Amino acid sequence: MKIVIINYGAGNIQSIMFAIERLGFKAILSNNPDEIKAADKVIFPGVGEASSAMKMLLESGLETLIPTLKQPVLGICLGMQLMCNKSEEGNTKGLGIFDVDVIKFTPKVKVPQMGWNQIYNLKSPLFNGINENEYMYLVHSFYAPSCPEAIATTNYEVEYASALQKGNFFGTQFHPEKSGDIGEQILANFFKL
Template structure:
């Protein structure tokens, strides 16, 4: 299986690569269109600020490529947020894959939300063998509100979508690569998804 982690200068890619290796697979780090299109699975990571990360995608043309991909694609953290319509962070226009806008938590709560929180209302093969209310690791100040494409929910001030799916595109607000055995199971499930 060919697994490509998109390397566009705004991702926490090494920890994802190591998590894939722990599952017995190899992952290639690449921003090459041909290599990404030829992959069986594509992982789209992201850390940092949305408008900067989007600029990196635009500069490499990946903003055009990613929405056209046909194989299973997993966006993680900021990667998931960039797959949405837009983000309040930096007033950023996203890739428009998920039909939801990313907004900021209010000043009533501490941001970023950093640490472990529960996921529930699990609705996808991505969560095969995962129990409701498992704890996952999150670091974020912006979130996707609950919407029809939500496949997992988390509560922090409000209930929000901690995972999204549309067709072959999946996204997790949490970091599966930093979420222990449960996170590794989610990554393993992603690798086993039917095309």
């Protein structure tokens, strides 16, 4: 199986690479459109600030490629947020794969939300064998509100979509690669899709 992690300069690549290796797979890091198109599975990571990450994506020319991919694609954290219509962070236009706008938590709560929180209302093969209310690791100040494409929910000040799916596109606000055995099971499920 050919797994490609999209390399556009805004990824927390090492921990994802290690998690994939622990599952017995190898992944390559690439920004080559032909290599990405030829992959069986694509991971779209993201750490940092939305507008600068989107700028890097535009500079690499990958913003037009990603929405056309036909194989399973998993956006993680900022990667998922960039797959939405737009983000309040830096007033950033996203890829428009998920039909939801990313907004900021209010000053009533500590941001970023950092640490472990529960996921529930699980509804996708991504969560096969995963129990409701498992704890996942999150670090974020912006979120996708609950919407029809939500496949997992988390509560932090409000209920929000902690995972999204539309066709072959999946996104997790949490970091499966940093969420222990449960996170690795989610990655394993993704590789089985």
